[in-house]
Amino acid sequence: MSLELSTPKPVASASSLARQRLIGRVAVHVAVILLAVLFALPFVWMLKTSLMEPLQAKAMPPVWLPNPFRFDNYRAATEAIPFWRYTVNSLVLCALNVVGTTTSCALVAWGFAHYRFPGRDLFFAITLATMMIPFPVLMVPQYAIFRDLHWIGTTLPLWVPSFFASAYNIFLLRQFFRTVPRDLVDAARIDGCGEARIFWQIVLPLTRPALVVVALFCFMYNWNDFLAPLIYLTDDRQFTLTLGLQAFQSRLGEIEITLLMAATTLMILPVIVLFFLAQKTFIEGISLTGLKS
Amino acid sequence: MGNAMTGETRRNTFYGLLFISPWIVGFTVFMAIPLVLSFYFSFCDYSILNAPVFIGAQNYQDMVSDEVFWKTLRNTAYFAALSLPLGTVLALALALLLNTKLFARAFFRTVFFLPSLVPLVALAILWREVLHVEYGIVNSALRWVGIGTIDWLGDPRHAMHGLVFTSLWGIGNSVVLYLASLQDVPRGLYEAAEVDGANAWQRMVHVTLPMISPVIYFNLLMGCIGALQVFALPYVMTKGEPARSTMFYTMYLFDQAFSYLNMGYASALAWILFLLIALLSLCTHLLSRRYVHQGDLS
Amino acid sequence: MMPRLLARVRRGVAGFAMLLAAASAGAEADAVSQRVEITYWEKWTNFEKEAMQRVVDRYNSSQDRITVRFVSMSQIDRKLLLATAGGNPPDVAGFWSHTVVDYADRGALTPLGPLMKRDGITADQYLPSILDGCSYRGYVWGLPSTPATMALHYNRRLFREAGLDPDRPPQTIAELDEYARKLTRTDADGNYIQMGFIPTDPGWWGPFWSFWFGGHLASADGKELLCDTPESIRAFTWFQSYIKDYDQRKLRLFEATYRGQFASPSNSFMAERVAMQLQGVWMSSFIKEYGPNMDWAVAPFPSETYNPDAPSTVVECDMLVIPRGARHVEEAWDFIKFVQRQDNMEELCLGQGKFSPLREVSEEFYARHPNPYIRTFRRLAESPNAKAVPRIGVWSEYRDEIAAAVQTIWTSSNPPADVESVLRRVRERIQPKLDRVNKRWELVREERIKEWGTP
Structure with a gap:
């Protein structure tokens, strides 16, 4: 290999080079298409199963086209469990968390980014350190604390903490807030702007993209969250969609796989729709949160 | 001290503390x-129904001889050792493919990315059926190519592989991440390498990989920490069965805390988890100093 | 130091917490009626739930003081544990007899003895094996709702097809194995298309196999675990013989096809793919719904040696308890008492297709009962070899441990698991925990007796 590296490349004729390129491109396309089919297959399977009659869904070899199409499965699935109630519960929790996280994290991040005060760097170092502490480590003592607060059996433990900022988002937003020009802020101050107004009218609008990313990822996290609701929610009427769906699934073969797949599709749907609405934010958000190193 | 502060500092301190309150x-x-x-x-016998009773290091001592504790650690490590390298290679491969001149690239990127948005519980429910012995598509495919049926989630030799399989479907996040960092590699470097006569493979090994190594490193670290927290997937798909072959560390912690009400023991498990994560972060950090190319990515 | 810190935290955040809690609870406050609403959590779904719903409705309309809010939920044991630990339990809860121990040991239940004595409910009104399951450390913790015993269910049509006499079910384990062979059919490739018996189908009583070999899971005083006694080893060696005597791979695939299918027409027994099954008294109701054309029968599950006078079985009992911290103890007790009345109890058990836990049973009950074999189940409950779940403080851990051991035995093929050492490991792992629980009990015993009264 290393030898080859130093020997000059044989000069290929232009046409053979073009042919090689073409073969390469075709191969790449074939590979991508094959992989894409593999990745899409579970979705397709889910969709077609959700539209079938139970017997057809379990037929071997698999049937791919429902006959007849049973759109009624979706109605049945949403009636077999209080699907809409769970959806509303999930949405309410998500909304509370999104509001809580974005406001509190923005406030705190601005505090860290803009003001110089004794102890700031220590506090910030602690913030960074807490990023390492995962939920499972805290779940037992937090449970004990919420018990003493008489919050068990309510939804409070699932959203109140979000109003007290989380390390990761503070870190992310702080990076953005540091790009807000100091001169701009000082100028506003000279114009008689109060600190609250500066934050509200200058800083937040300037950093909207970052806030949207935080809100979006917060929504996704809470829409998907399973462990915390599993621990804190005991009343079926408060269940989130993840819990409800899991309970649905665990009913020992009582329910048909077609209905289960219909419910699963319905649960995935909002996320997919959200993705197509905010595709750019998603992709940017991942690069942003992933590349922090 | 307050007297020594200027008005400016005092104001800064006041607002700073107010904002971070x-x-x-x-x-x-x-x-x-x-x-x-x-x-x-973690030093107590504590059921949460009664007051904690101090018992010294008993919980930690118990852990040493607790086979299930070790088993869950091994399971967790096994899962990480399989799913991380496979996931990284697959995600990198997909990202490299997507980084070529591709027809309908945005469409393919979406196809690879979407599964990673599927909520874990939905993912688990879906894949339980996809891996079903009889009508699951994976087994249909295996029978079609003549390998025969595999009881993915019911056979202790395969159950973990079933979970790895499932987790691979959700690597879209990493694909997007790698793709973004590939696009950040300066064109000039490739041109220089080409001038030096490097072929495609050499360009990848000597240019691409070093340039995106911080991202790979970051992803692996997050993956390791993530593996220690795997919960929803096995909880919904296998409940840790058969014969505890898919019991993960966090599931055991959860069971000890909330099924057997051994909150003291669970707290000890939690602290070990915490230490493991701290240790992992430290190790990877030290390793990265030696091996990872510190590009101008950050 | 730590409790003081806790207390301080509690005080510090209490004001804020109450504000929030008040905000969220305000909506629930019920100003419409004067009746006390009590909450009752149950695990049943479907017709079992409806049967209890009828009793609840009857209770609610029988008086105007108390309204029972009947909630049915999945994974009830974990939720109850969390709610009780969280100080927010329901007033009445439907338990399995096996969960009572975990709770009682931690002082999480209200002992019912004093209430029973006051209102004239006595132990001899119940079948001993059943009330036994509701008691622990000499106290009664719950009163039965519906009991169950397990028996051999077999498919008479498949018996006839295999040349077996449908009126002569197997009586010993050896006969069971022999019948199972005859009832097994394969296709041209040797794949099983019908099987006589699979010990893991449905496998819900995996930890209990030693009962049919004369074994126990724990000593009567609750101090020793007995999972690796000779009886138990014989039981699990027999269990293991199924993967040795049949084509393991094909057996497992056959079994996996039906895994998790219970209340469904593709349940292995109701789809007539497995001819014999160990199942509970409720099975007849499900057969009626999912396999209405089956020709089936019930007999005591065969034991190692035939013992027609004292057949073996597992007795389970659903029961009603009042968790500690319940807000309306008297009202909850009033409802439990109502369920214990013979007419209500029989109505409930009829609706669920179970037998009555009460000693007194009306002839009308049997006449109206939908299960043609109900007397068999009742006789099993009266047998001296009817054994309840062991009453030990680490039962749920012990059960999970044996269940994992059972799976190890079932799934290890190369080499097959060493039954004795697998079972011994279970004992070695759990016995120290049991010792610890018992030691802890000795420490708090006096205090508890003061709190609960003498047993």
């Missing part, structure tokens, strides 16, 4: 106090 409260109530409590509980 939510974090101070949140950190104290939801982090610091729980951590202290958890540390105390």
Whole structure:
């Protein structure tokens, strides 16, 4: 290999080079298409199963086209469990968390980014350190604390903490807030702007993209969250969609796989729709949160 | 000290502390106090129904001889050792493919990315059926190519592989991440390498990989930490069965805490988890200093 | 130091917490009626739930003081544990007899003895094996709702097809194995298309196999675990013989096809793919719904040696308890008492297709009962070899441990698991925990007796 590296490349004729390129491109396309089919297959399977009659869904070899199409499965699935109630519960929790996280994290991040005060760097170092502490480590003592607060059996433990900022988002937003020009802020101050107004009218609008990313990822996290609701929610009427769906699934073969797949599709749907609405934010958000190193 | 402060500093301190006050409260109530409590509980016999009773290091001693503890650690490590390299290679391969001149690239990127958005519970429910012995598509495919049926989730030799399979479907996040960092590699480097006569493979090994190594490193680290927290997937798909072959560390912690009400023992498990994560972060950090190319990515 | 810190935290955040809690609870406050609403959590779904719903409705309309809010939920044991630990339990809860121990040991239940004595409910009104399951450390913790015993269910049509006499079910384990062979059919490739018996189908009583070999899971005083006694080893060696005597791979695939299918027409027994099954008294109701054309029968599950006078079985009992911290103890007790009345109890058990836990049973009950074999199940409950779940403080951990051991035995093929050492490991792992629980009990015993009264 290393030898080859130093020997000059044989000069290929232009046409053979073009042919090689073409073969390469075709191969790449074939590979991508094959992989894409593999990745899409579970979705397709889910969709077609959700539209079938139970017997057809379990037929071997698999049937791919429902006959007849049973759109009624979706109605049945949403009636077999209080699907809409769970959806509303999930949405309410998500909304509370999104509001809580974005406001509190923005406030705190601005505090860290803009003001110089004794102890700031220590506090910030602690913030960074807490990023390492995962939920499972805290779940037992937090449970004990919420018990003493008489919050068990309510939804409070699932959203109140979000109003007290989380390390990761503070870190992310702080990076953005540091790009807000100091001169701009000082100028506003000279114009008689109060600190609250500066934050509200200058800083937040300037950093909207970052806030949207935080809100979006917060929504996704809470829409998907399973462990915390599993621990804190005991009343079926408060269940989130993840819990409800899991309970649905665990009913020992009582329910048909077609209905289960219909419910699963319905649960995935909002996320997919959200993705197509905010595709750019998603992709940017991942690069942003992933590349922090 | 207050007297020594200028008005400017005092104002800064006041507003600074005011702005970060939510974090101070949140950190104290939801982090610091729980951590202290958890540390105390880990030296207690505590069922939460009764007051904690101090028992010294008993819980930690028990852990050493607790086979299930070791088994869950091994399972977790096994899962990480399989799913991380496979996931990284697959995600990198997909990202490299997507980084070529591709027809309908945005469409393919979406196809690879979408599964990673599927909520874990939905993912688990879906894949339980996809891996079903009889009508699951994976087995249909295996029978079609003549390998025969595999009881993915019911056979202790395969159950973990079933979970790895499932987790691979959700690597879209990494694909997007790698793709973004590939696009950040300066064109000039490739041109220089080409001038030097490097072929495609050499360009990848000597240019691409070193340039995106910080991202790979970051992803692997997050993957390791993530593996220690795997919960929803096995909880929904296998409940840790058969014969505890898919019991993960966090599931065991959860069971000890909330199924058997051994909150003291669970707290000890939690502290070990915490230490493991700290240790992992430290190790990877030290390793990265030696091997990872510190590009101008950050 | 730590409790003081806790207390301080509690005080510090209490004001804020109450504000929030008040905000969220305000909506629930019920100003419409004067009746006390009590909450009752149950695990049943479907017709079992409806049967209890009828009793609840009857209770609610029988008086105007108390309204029972009947909630049915999945994973009830974990939720109850969490709610009780969280100080927010329901007033009445439907338990399995095996969960009572975990709770009682931790002082999480209200002992019912004093209430029973006051209102004239006595132990001899119940079948001993059943009330036994509701008691622990000499106290009664719950009163039965519906009991169950397990028996051999077999498919008479498949018996006839295999040349077996449908009126002569197997009586010993050896006969069971022999019948199972005859009832097994394969296709041209040797794949099983019908099987006589699979010990893991449905496998819900995996930890209990030693009962049919004369074994126990724990000593009567609750101090020793007995999972690796000779009886138990014989039981699990027999269990293991199924993967040795049949084509393991094909057996497992056959079994996996039906895994998790219970209340469904593709349940292995109701789809007539497995001819014999160990199942509970409720099975007849499900057969009626999912396999209405089956020709089936019930007999005591065969034991190692035939013992027609004292057949073996597992007795389970659903029961009603009042968790500690319940807000309306008297009202909850009033409802439990109502369920214990013979007419209500029979109505409930009829609706669920179970037998009555009460000693007194009306002839009308049997006449109206939908299960043609109900007397067999009742006789099993009266047998001296009817054994309840062991009453030990680490039962759920012990059960999970044996269940994992059972799976190890079932799934290890190369080499097959060493039954004795697998079972011994279970004992070695759990016995120290049991010792610890018992030691802890000795420490708090006096205090508890003061709190609960003498047993």
